[in-house]
Every structure is written in structure tokens, then in C-alpha cells.
Amino acid sequence: MSSINLTTTTRADRICIAFAGKIDENAAYGSINLNGKIKLEFDFDKVELINSMGLQNWVSFMKGLPADVTIYFTKCPLRIVNQMNLFPGFIGERNVIVESFYAAYFCARCDGSFNNLLTREDALRSGPGKAKSPEQNCPKCLKPMEFDGIEEKYFGCIK
Ligand SMILES: [Zn+2]
Numbered sequence: 001m002s003s004i005n006l007t008t009t010t011r012a013d014r015i016c017i018a019f020a021g022k023i024d025e026n027a028a029y030g031s032i033n034l035n036g037k038i039k040l041e042f043d044f045d046k047v048e049l050i051n052s053m054g055l056q057n058w059v060s061f062m063k064g065l066p067a068d069v070t071i072y073f074t075k076c077p078l079r080i081v082n083q084m085n086l087f088p089g090f091i092g093e094r095n096v097i098v099e100s101f102y103a104a105y106f107c108a109r110c111d112g113s114f115n116n117l118l119t120r121e122d123a124l125r126s127g128p129g130k131a132k133s134p135e136q137n138c139p140k141c142l143k144p145m146e147f148d149g150i151e152e153k154y155f156g157c158i159k
Pocket of ligand 1: 111141
């Protein structure tokens, strides 16, 4: 049994596939029916694990997607962003647009950590390797939070 589930939704301009589960050695992706669309969105919000044994299948899956589709990644959890930064082969040599992704912020006043969803525009507006725009405020004390990590590394894969 596959360790990952794919839920396909057809939108006006694209096919959206939401992944739920694990990108591991038991993950089976099947084949994608594009229904004539040329945009393909992968929603990673519910991916709870990714391991090195799952990478080979994943990369083959990415490489096997039709050459003429534009691929968008959305709601990438930290583990997916870290994977893209550590292992650029994750995108299967495809041209991938990371539309939205989570980033970790820390409030020193409340001693709290929060994963906030940022958009590609947020990241690009801030300049390369920066996380400042827009300011991420703590949901408790409403004061600006610090990015929890090395900005230059974390934002490296958002281009
Ligand atoms: Zn706070």
C-alpha cells in the first residue's frame, strides 16, 4: 500500500494535486492525468515525512512528468524546503515555481515558535536570502518575530 495519497482537483487553469503522507520507499505516485491543462500544482501541506529512501521514486516521478507542463509547488513545509536546499535534484531538473512555503519564526518575548506561510512574492520582495518582508508578527504579543534559521540558506531555493 502506498504511503502517500494524491488528491486531484481540477481548477480553471491547472490541475492541483495535494499529497498526504510520506515520501518514502513505499510512496507510489501513479500517473497524472493532466486533462489538457498545462499547469500542475503540487500541494505539500500534508506531507509528514520525507526520507532518503523515498527520493529516488520521487525524482523519477518528477522527471516523468510531461515536459510541457509548468510545475508549481505550494504550501511546502520546512522539510520540503530543507530538502530542496540540501538536494537540488529534488525537483527532477524541472523548472519549478515555489508559490508558497512555510518558514519558522521565533518570538523571544513569548518563547514561542511559529511556522508561517509565505508566498514567493514575499520572499522575492525581501531580496535574495531575506525573510523580512512582510514583517512576521507574533500571534500572541503582536511584536515582530525573528526568523528561526539561516535566511541565506533557507530562502536559497526560492527564485
Ligand atoms: Zn510574542
